[in-house]
Amino acid sequence: MDIILQGQHNAEETVKSLERVLQLFRERYHVEGFREIHLTVTLLDEQGDEVELIDSESNQAYRVFEVYRKGYELAGRKGIPMLQLVVDNTPK
Incomplete structure (x- = not known):
């Protein structure tokens, strides 16, 4: 399963968004764990340029x-x- 966070996010927003998605899986769908997680990210500096x-x-x-x-x-x-x-x- 891919989890896609659309748009640009700062580090704090990213952590909170992932936490909410994983919490939703646990609470609504009774998912108790994860075996492997792959994240593909584009790193940005303070000006929004890719680094x-x-x-x-x-x-x-x-x-x-x-x-x-x-x-x-x-x-x-x-x-x-x-x-x-x-x-x-x-x-x-």
């Missing part, structure tokens, strides 16, 4: 940004999943 995240070492644009659940699905354990950032290109 890319660039790897400072390779000078290549990031095309995939993955977040894995650390030690949760692979081991089959129940509990609170911990998210792990795979690529962190933030300045230090």
Whole structure:
């Protein structure tokens, strides 16, 4: 299933919109979880121009940004999943 948010959104609006859609799935349709989520986004700067995240070492644009659940699905354990950032290109 694709979830499409039409138009331009700031980060806060995007989070709230996705939260409302997922809450609707849970409350109205009794969807209890999600196995895999793919988001396709166009990143914008403060002026509304398209931007890319660039790897400072390779000078290549990031095309995939993955977040894995650390030690949760692979081991089959129940509990609170911990998210792990795979690529962190933030300045230090």
